[in-house]
Amino acid sequence: MADRIRVALFFGGRSSEHAISCATAGGVLGAMDPERYDVVLVGITHDGAMTLRAHDEVAAFSLDELPELSDNGTRVRLPESAVTRELTVEFTAETDGTVRSLGQVDVAFPILHGPFGEDGTIQGAFELVGLPYVGNGVLASALGMDKHVTKTMLEGAGIAVAPWATVTRNDLARHPDLWRRRIEGLGLPAFVKPARAGSSVGVSRVTDWAQLDAALETAFAEDSRVLVEQGVAGRELECAVLEGRDGEPPRVSVAGEIAITGREFYDFDAKYRGAEGVELICPADLGEQELGRMQAIAARAFEAIGGSGLARVDFFFTGAEFVVNEINTMPGFTPISMFPSCWLASGMSYPELIDELIALGRAAVR
Ligand SMILES: Nc1ncnc2c1ncn2[C@@H]1O[C@H](COP(=O)(O)OP(=O)(O)O)[C@@H](O)[C@H]1O
Numbered sequence: 001m002a003d004r005i006r007v008a009l010f011f012g013g014r015s016s017e018h019a020i021s022c023a024t025a026g027g028v029l030g031a032m033d034p035e036r037y038d039v040v041l042v043g044i045t046h047d048g049a050m051t052l053r054a055h056d057e058v059a060a061f062s063l064d065e066l067p068e069l070s071d072n073g074t075r076v077r078l079p080e081s082a083v084t085r086e087l088t089v090e091f092t093a094e095t096d097g098t099v100r101s102l103g104q105v106d107v108a109f110p111i112l113h114g115p116f117g118e119d120g121t122i123q124g125a126f127e128l129v130g131l132p133y134v135g136n137g138v139l140a141s142a143l144g145m146d147k148h149v150t151k152t153m154l155e156g157a158g159i160a161v162a163p164w165a166t167v168t169r170n171d172l173a174r175h176p177d178l179w180r181r182r183i184e185g186l187g188l189p190a191f192v193k194p195a196r197a198g199s200s201v202g203v204s205r206v207t208d209w210a211q212l213d214a215a216l217e218t219a220f221a222e223d224s225r226v227l228v229e230q231g232v233a234g235r236e237l238e239c240a241v242l243e244g245r246d247g248e249p250p251r252v253s254v255a256g257e258i259a260i261t262g263r264e265f266y267d268f269d270a271k272y273r274g275a276e277g278v279e280l281i282c283p284a285d286l287g288e289q290e291l292g293r294m295q296a297i298a299a300r301a302f303e304a305i306g307g308s309g310l311a312r313v314d315f316f317f318t319g320a321e322f323v324v325n326e327i328n329t330m331p332g333f334t335p336i337s338m339f340p341s342c343w344l345a346s347g348m349s350y351p352e353l354i355d356e357l358i359a360l361g362r363a364a365v366r
């Protein structure tokens, strides 16, 4: 089986989405055909240690138990230069202190969400040693992570985004009246959110300006820059994007919908704690012409950030206009997540999707 593809799967990580990433790794591993793939499992702990994990351990991960990777005394090392793709593992002093080869790998597959995984940092580490990898490159990952920069790029590409203002604590301290005016000019309801976070962490809906200071504090706890955004009344729809093969244009799935009934917005509890009042529907009920418009915007947004591999583009649909909320460069990827569900509804199964992403990663020219 010399022609099996060797894939190094990176999961876990330092961000608050560690457990989600581990659950995704379990799903991805389970869907990878062992006849085709030989998988090296690199679990990144909360402290950022790259550890070698066993197949059985990872295959058992699921969202129900919110897995956490403990330090098992191993350290996986990236290739030592760009002339080799050999990974090694060091068994630390507490174990036996030896270093062993893990062999050459063909491609790295980082299924990490949030800071230190989805933001261009690990992608930069792969670039440094010339290791091919799945998904977005350094720049697209970094700017997709930052809501202010993403919106600025999209606006520049002529894509509608919700009006917003971005502030730091210093801005507010130096020119309080100016910023107060700009923020209140956005109208109510408003959404206050950290520039770089995810999973709705630090996001508040403000319906009265008396709530603004508390909402700003909640967001500043997550990031030094905070967006205040005009609330958009409309449906929340998402499209999954895959890079085109051989220079073809991006491929865009049918739309999925986050149908919110009993809640104010799509918050953390609805995303991960299975709280009531939110339903994921795929495909969304949308006319052919509307879907076509949405898909064209999703493809343009992907190209505007210089995307490669994959992305999920999130929209509000007002009934007249498609407003882009954000782009996720490593969207939730468990077998029941929106990204694979959208592809399944478009005719591509979960294992096929993984094959496709790996093929794109091996061929990527970024
Ligand atoms: N401008 C807005 N108008 C209406 N709802 C919003 C707006 N911004 C955020 N929301 C709601 O808050 C949720 C989380 O905000 P989002 O910007 O997507 O952050 P995250 O990166 O954490 O997913 C959205 O899914 C949506 O329900």
Ligand SMILES: [Mg+2]
Pocket: 200, 314, 326
């Ligand atoms: Mg979101």
